Amino acid sequence: MGILDFLARVQGSYQRSTAHFLCRRPLPISTQTPIISFTFDDFPRSALLTGGAILKGCGLAGTYYASLALAGKQTPTGTMFLRDDLKVLIEQGHELGCHTFDHCHAWDTKPHAFEDSIIKNRQALSELAPGTFFKTFSYPISVPRAQTKRRVAKHFVCCRCGGQTFNVGHADLNYLSAFFLERCRDPQVIKQLIDQNQRARGWLIFATHDISSNPSPFGCTPRFFEDIVRYSVNSGARILTVVQACEELCSSAS
Ligand SMILES: [Zn+2]
Structure with missing residues (x-):
């Protein structure tokens, strides 16, 4: 391993440790029936038009994390949502979540600028869809x-990161774990994770970006996605949006 690789690893480990251990808002995950949520970041149109249709076909809803500055733009994950898509998303019973207005890098952006971008996203949403809140x-x-985590916490019932695992025991509402589907191309590994979540009675949050027959490195195919959705349903888990799951777990903890 070269010195630059070594330093990058040390920095990554430091970042994950501070993010994980500081400014926690603990939530005991206590549920008789395990929970699974499906989330999409950014979000490309295909996540709603194709991914959302797959969820809807199973009577389910997902959570879409939008950076409103990205509306209508072309990005490596395809065409981003259009303004009219937000209305469709809400009408279909999906949850619209916040991903900052400018898609700010969570570590490299100064904490106050990061919070400003959250407030800007909220203001933009109030103009686009009055009466809708993140x-x-x-x-x-x-x-x-850590300072960003502290500032963000007061705006939301919960905040999701990554980590490639599910939430069990005492989760952190300011730093919920999620599993990015595109980082694992083997459906069997993901199905084993669903089984583990089932046994642990945990809350597994899936994340991805585009859903396309020719996906970007950050997305997956409709076939792959539908296979995971159907396996999740058949596992006996309840499939809830993030806000539904969070509110339910919080009420059973109080
Ligand atoms: Zn993003």
């Missing part, structure tokens, strides 16, 4: 700094 959040690109 209740949950996902961190763009990276784990957050």
Whole structure:
């Protein structure tokens, strides 16, 4: 391993440790029936038009984390949502979550600028869809700094990061774990994780970006996605949006 690789590893480990251990808001995961949520970051149109249709076909809803500055733009994950898509998303019973207005890097952005971008996203939403509010959040690109985590916490019932695992025992409402589907191309590994979540009676949050027959490195195919959705349903888990799951777990903990 070269010195640069070594330093990158040390920095990554430091970032994950501070994000994990500081500014926690503990939530005991106590549920008779395990929970699974499906989330999409950014979000590309295909996540709603294709991914949302798969969920809807199973009578389910997902959570879409939007950076409103990205509306209508072309990005590596495809065409981003259009303004009219937000209305459709809400009408279909999906949850719209916040991902900052400018898609700010959670570590590299100064904490006050990061919070400003959250407030800007909220203001933009109040103009686009009056009466609609963001209740949950996902961190763009990276784990957050402790000060960022502290500032973000007061705006949302919960905040999601990554970590490639499920939430069990005492989770952190400011730093919920999620599993990015595109980082594992073997459906059997993901199905084993669903089984583990089932046995542990945990809360497994899946995340991805585009759903396309020719996906970006950050997305997956409709076939792969539907296979995981159907396996999740058949596992006996309840499939809830992030805000539904969070509110239910919080009420059973109080
Ligand atoms: Zn993002």
